[in-house]
Amino acid sequence: MKKGIKFAKINLIVLLVFTMLFGCENRAKKDISKNETPVAKNEQLDLSKGFQLLESNCFACHNPKKVIEGRIAPPMSAIKEYYITENKNISEEDFIKSLIMFIENPNKENSKIPEAIEMYGLMPKMNFTEEQVTQIAKYIYQSKFEDPDWYIKHFQNEKFMHLENLKNEVVSYKDLGLQYAMKTKAVLGKNLIAALKNKGTKEAVAFCNTRAFNIVDSAGTALNVTIKRVSDFPRNAINIANNNELNFIYNAKKALVNKEKITPLVQDIDNKMVGYYPIVTNKMCMQCHGEPNSQILSETLTKIKELYPMDKAVGYGENELRGIWVVEMNKKE
Known part of the structure; x- marks a missing residue:
């Protein structure tokens, strides 16, 4: 009988120690989790x-x-x-x-x-x-x-x-498309700036004619999306905007006139998610897209007319909508 009482006491002590240890561990975990604030x-x-x-x-x-x-x-x-x-x-x-x-x-x-x-x-x-x-x-x-x-x-x-x-972050199609557009813009912009710096504006026009399309297309392939630049007043006829794109361009221009930010748009078209993102002019753009014979030098203008006989992409000012990026994405499963 005494042995049974002694054994019961030992079990009780073990249980108490275990409870204390487990309780301390839980409290420690709770204290740690308190430090992981949402902020x-x-x-x-x-x-x-x-x-x-x-x-x-x-x-x-x-x-x-x-x-x-x-x-x-x-x-x-x-x-x-x-x-x-x-x-x-x-x-x-x-x-x-x-x-x-x-x-x-x-x-x-x-x-x-x-x-x-x-x-x-x-x-x-x-x-x-x-x-x-x-x-x-x-x-x-x-x-x-x-x-x-x-x-x-x-x-x-x-x-x-x-x-x-x-x-584990859930990325919307709008943000995903923006990432793709900005990545492509970064690669294209780097190459264009290098051409302007090293060869001048006239040769940068030639660069756009021979390499810009391939750079954009290659970026889309690498990102597993279809990506292009379009405009209502294109330099190259293959960059003319379709009706959906023209509608976004119209609303984007209206937003700029009203000094509002342009909000990107994503549409579900033919089982694809298609995003539209603005291309806004800056001072650098004026060398090729500004006013002829003032902002655009005569030798540059001659090169533009030679390479793009049907060019409509001149006469822009700074902070105007030059065109848009169009990103076509597969739907997530």
Whole structure:
């Protein structure tokens, strides 16, 4: 009987110890989960989206590698140095405001790096939302771009980490199409800027005639989508917009006249999801699409007429709708 009582006591002690240990573990887990606040999670997602946007849209020109040859824009390390290091006490909030101001309206007044404008010229206006620029700015501010070996030391690990963070994110067709359009624009823009810088406007017209279509088509193939540029006043007849596209162009132009932002549109057409995204002119565009014999030099105009006898793509001003990206996507299963 005493042995039974003793055994029962031992069992009771073991049960109490187990309960205490298990309870502590649960409390620890609860304490940890308390630290994983929605705010912290959203902040991490913003950083991951910022990295993704930079890789898809910005690194093509703002190369993070330590290379000088062929550079067509300042590297990210230089951007961070000028915006942050030169203003040692700048807050993340003020940095975001400065970047939004410049990206929404790239000009000398809004730039913090006048030397870069002299060396590379003004960057084209990008079709980012304010939320996207904020995500890009957050990532730049918190990154280690200032490390000269950032690409070698950090790029692959960062890419893997941010892909993991975003793998469960549900991306709408509208955002997915925008990603494809911006990736294609980045590749095409990089090549066009290089042609302008190295060979001048006249030869850049020849570049567009022989290579632009293939670059866009190849980008679509690589992304597994069909992508094209169309306009109501095309330079090349193959880029004429169809009725659905013309309707979007009409509404987009109306939005610009009313000083409203153009909202991309996705339609379900023939069992495909088709997205429309604006192409808005900037100062660089005026060299080939501005006013003949004033903004467009006579030798450039002669080349345009030679290569595009039916050209309708002149007479534009800055911040006008030049055309649209059309992205045709397969439906998700």
